[in-house]
Amino acid sequence: MRCILDGRIIVITSGKGGVGKTTATASIGAALALEGRRVAVVDMDIGLRNLDVVMGLENRIVFNVVDAVKGKCKLKQAAIKDRRIENLYLIPASQSDNKNVLAPEEMERFGEILRKEFDYILMDCPAGIERGFENSVASADEAVVICAPEVSSVRDADRVIGLLYAKSITPKLVINRIIPEMVERGDMLNHIDVVDVLSIELIGLVPMDDQVIVATNTGTPLVLQRKSKAGEAFRRIALRLNGMTDLPIEVPQAEGHFWRKVGAKLGLGK
């Protein structure tokens, strides 16, 4: 039986690699923690550990998720507390194992333990739809599908959405890495076309942002950088996940088109 006070496990997945799952997990997790929630981000990419680097916590890893699931350590030992943001914890992946060391049944049991300790548990799912995906999804209550506005990413996201529905999880969509200038020129898929194909609830549009690379390399949370557009977009996604469902979705706009913006406000043009 699940208690109402128990936390929610949200799996962040995409099918295709390199669309920004890890960045999204780190940013949404940090933003939810800034809202005062107790948040755990779990790196499920066993063997290819990344999330710790993105969050700047790589030098503090002692135990990892495999140890915690197998009972070699306590959850408190494996969960690394972030020093900059209160209530944010990282459960890192193991770098030396492979994905087969965990089984979906074990993850379900581990999920029950996590739910008791945290308000939100974000699972950073590895690319692909094999064992790593199965493990990440096993205990999840909700899913956020990250999709880049590219045909290949849309197709993989579509496949993942089908698999999530098969596991009775209703996914929500985040479109990442939008370059508004290219969309305007017609060189990049419009977010409307993507939503049209995937037809699931959209909870955020994230623009391409150089700050992401800076934040990833330095291990600083993106959402703490006030001028980062992507950080702002992830903050809004976190608010929406945290219950502010009526928060409007901002469409990334190209800069330097003042008159066009005025025109759009007046209802002219497209």
Next chain:
Amino acid sequence: MKKDQQDNHLIQKSPVRLKGMGDSLCVTLDPALPVDALQKELSILFKRCATLAVNAKVILDTGEKECYEELIESLGSFLKSTFGVGSVSAMLKKKRLPELPDSEEDIRKRDVEDAWRHYRSEVLMLMGRVRSGQKVTAGNHLLILGDVNPGAEVWAGGDILIMGSLRGTAVAGQPENEKAIVLALDFQPTQIQIGGIVGAGLPPSSKKQVEFAHVENDTIVVEAYLDANAFGRLPWLQVR
């Protein structure tokens, strides 16, 4: 008077009908029914004819599809033994082949109202969205109310009709029915296959109109459905 009406009604509805044709009696019957039911219906009719049936030539018409030689033989021996009819033969098939041009008379004889009464539908009708990686298979026709996404595959023994956008792969008329069609309200497939013919690399059409693919001279041709109106030109309704 009332009984007469009832009788008329019975004849209209009954699966076995009798009419004169030249010097013989033509019996139209529904081959889908069991033999004893047909025998019962035939006895009702032939009892009424009484002496007329003796030594008469009887032609049994089992409809347009396959021949039912066994059925005709068994019914024939039944009629000969019970009512003493002269000869029993099957309706000549070549008159019924739709490919041949029918004479005016044949067209009139065709029971336009009833041709599909005993036809059982074999259409798989689904609603929703076929997502990437999913494959939908239908033995005969396939009708989808919804979309087919890129990376998805729809496969059918007969026609494929998509009431939405088709962006995946559609394989119709398997294994070798090249008369099958693929139709979609928004026609943007990755690939089309009809029978053994593959239409890969179809140029994308930007026109928002209902289009369908069919085979013409061993190649797949895509046309605007309403402009071509291929089925609207048929002279009468037919079962597909």
